């Protein structure tokens with residue numbers, strides 16, 4: 471899509487392109503050394519290592535258009551592997567609601583990619599209905615610690631995480647959204663047990679985590695006791711905005727077209743097949759519509775506001791589009807896609823296509839299931855009230 475970029479934006483785009491291409495990973499390089507060097511150089515550029523952070527915390531203070539340019543360019547060339555939990559989820563919570571001591575203690579290590587965080591929200595009985603969570607945190611008589619007991623589930627990368635940000639219940643009275651407390655604590659300590667869950671795609675990324683009498687100092691509580699729901703909700707909106715993956719989908723769709731062009735069909739290629747072409751065209755149209763929605767949302771955020779309920783539209787449509795691209799990739803691989811996990815056969819993309827497709831089933835579940843996003847859009851964007859009948 472073409473948007474009218476100002477001269478300044480065009481210069482910024484050139485600067486970004488130069489930075490990304492001159493610091494791109496070279497085959498054979500030590501990946502970790504490259505990764506850490508990349509972040510150090512991005513930092514020297516004036517906060518490019520933390521593009522979404524505000525200037526007072528060392529971010530670059532880009533305009534929405536500059537963010538858009540960055541997303542587009544990095545989707546094309548790629549950036550080093552990064553996890554969203556500390557940088558994109560906990561950091562905004564600490565910036566908005568954490569104490570000065572907590573900001574000074576946790577933000578530098580998040581920025582330096584020294585500490586891996588995981589997100590302890592969901593529980594066996596609390597997913598979409600997150601406020602139903604039961605993991606208990608009881609204050610000790612001397613008021614110095616919380617003792618945490620309970621179980622979290624689907625905790626992504628808990629097995630490699632150093633710390634967890636965790637929603638706990640500190641009161642059972644009143645509405646269930648009240649009485650939730652936001653705690654931070656190390657994963658490598660007595661009473662924390664991590665059990666792997668192997669997903670459909672065959673990988674170990676999620677876990678079940680049990681807490682038995684885990685001792686957490688009160689200074690690790692973010693904000694006030696029983697008020698954690700407010701902080702938790704803000705984090706979800708940041709999480710949803712990040713999950714739409716629109717720029718990545720634009721790149722993935724181009725790749726899909728190339729792949730389909732490499733598959734022979736009749737006298738031509740799969741891309742000449744009218745039925746396949748129609749599906750690709752439908753995807754392109756929908757992707758463009760979501761891209762415009764993202765631009766509208768970026769423009770609305772120009773005043774420095776928090777992402778609003780429109781992040782639910784982006785999450786809903788953006789993840790559906792990612793799944794449709796994965797599905798068409800499997801279709802393009804044909805019968806060879808079924809041989810994933812075995813010896814590679816057929817087109818080069820067939821093998822990865824199937825595992826990507828299976829993993830993509832989760833996109834419309836995590837970060838808030840699609841049905842729940844539809845409820846948010848109906849209520850908070852369209853203003854539709856629940857029927858009382």
Ligand SMILES: Cc1cc2nc3c(=O)[nH]c(=O)nc-3n(C[C@H](O)[C@H](O)[C@H](O)COP(=O)(O)OP(=O)(O)OC[C@H]3O[C@@H](n4cnc5c(N)ncnc54)[C@H](O)[C@@H]3O)c2cc1C
Pocket residue numbers: 588589590591592594596597598599623624625626627676832835836837838839840841842845
């Ligand atoms: C791969 C993966 C990684 C994850 N990583 C994390 C993580 O790191 N940390 C974390 O805390 N959680 C994580 N989750 C959990 C995720 O946030 C939950 O799975 C999600 O919120 C849905 O909750 P649930 O699984 O309990 O399903 P449920 O809430 O039980 O929903 C089951 C079905 O019912 C539907 N449904 C529920 N409520 C409504 C409603 N009101 N109206 C209409 N339909 C409804 C849902 O859409 C869904 O289809 C992860 C999940 C996955 C799959």
